[in-house]
Amino acid sequence: MTDLATLALEVAREAGALLLERFGSPARGVGSKSSVTDLVSDADRDAEALIVRRLRAARPDDAIVAEEGTSRHGTSGLSWYVDPLDGTINYLYGIPHWCVTLACADGEGAIVGVIHDPSRLETFTAQRSRGAFVSQRRLAVSTEPDLGKALVATGFGYDAEVRRRQGTAVARVLPRVRDLRRFGSAALDLAWVAAGRFDGYFESGINPWDVEAGILIVREAGGRATRLKGIGDDPRPAVVATNAAIHEALRTLLA
Numbered sequence: 001m002t003d004l005a006t007l008a009l010e011v012a013r014e015a016g017a018l019l020l021e022r023f024g025s026p027a028r029g030v031g032s033k034s035s036v037t038d039l040v041s042d043a044d045r046d047a048e049a050l051i052v053r054r055l056r057a058a059r060p061d062d063a064i065v066a067e068e069g070t071s072r073h074g075t076s077g078l079s080w081y082v083d084p085l086d087g088t089i090n091y092l093y094g095i096p097h098w099c100v101t102l103a104c105a106d107g108e109g110a111i112v113g114v115i116h117d118p119s120r121l122e123t124f125t126a127q128r129s130r131g132a133f134v135s136q137r138r139l140a141v142s143t144e145p146d147l148g149k150a151l152v153a154t155g156f157g158y159d160a161e162v163r164r165r166q167g168t169a170v171a172r173v174l175p176r177v178r179d180l181r182r183f184g185s186a187a188l189d190l191a192w193v194a195a196g197r198f199d200g201y202f203e204s205g206i207n208p209w210d211v212e213a214g215i216l217i218v219r220e221a222g223g224r225a226t227r228l229k230g231i232g233d234d235p236r237p238a239v240v241a242t243n244a245a246i247h248e249a250l251r252t253l254l255a
C-alpha cells in the first residue's frame, strides 16, 4: 500500500476504536444540527478531532473537509474528505450499522478511500487503479443484469421538504426493483454495492465526505458510480452507484 493508503487505514481504525469503546453507553453532548432530526454528539466530535490531528501531523499541506466543521485549506493539491461517524442516528440508537469513512482526493477524485465498520470488523479500501478490498479479499460488484431483480439501497436527508421529494423518488423506484433498503449509512451502502451485497444505491443531496471513499471503492470493484443532476422534482445533485449492467436503467428511471 502507498503511504497515503496506510495513513488512511490507520487513522480510520483508530477513530473506529474510539467510537466502538463508547458505543452503547449513554451519549454525551448530544445536539441537533441542520434540523431536529439531524444529531451530533461528543462521539462524532472527538472522532473528528482525532482524525484531523493525525492527518495534520502527517500531511500538514493537505486540505481537510470534515462533517463536523473542519475546513482547512491546503497547498499540496490533495484534499481529505472525512466523515468521522457515518450512521450517527444508528450509533445513537445502539444499532451496529455505522462506520468511519475518509478519502484523499486530487482534482480527478479520490485516489485512496477507506470505509471502516468496527462492529463487523470489516474495512473496505481502494486505491485508484489498484482495486478494492475488504480486509485481504478483492471486492467485486454483483452481476445482476435486471433492474427488476435488483436490491437497491437509498438514504434520506434531514430536511422535511427534501424528504418529501425523496419519498416521491422512492415511490417511483420501489415497484421497479426487487426491493429497497434504507440502512442509515451512505458510506456502508456504497461499500456494500462494491461487495455485491446491494446491486445499487442512489441518494440526492449527499455530501462529499459521505461518498468520496465509497465512489472510488465501487469503481475499483468493477461498478459504476456517477452523478445525476437531480432526481425527479428534487433538483439537488445525486449519486447513483451500481454494478455496470443496471447502471443506465437505474439512471433513466431516476432522472
Ligand code: IPD
Pocket (backbone or CB within 6 Å): 067, 083, 085, 086, 087, 088, 089, 154, 155, 156, 157, 183, 184, 185, 186, 187, 203, 206, 210
Ligand atoms: C447520513 C447517513 C445516511 C444518509 C444521509 C447522511 P450521517 O450521514 O449517511 O444514510 O442517508 O444523507 O447525511 O448524518 O449519519 O453522518
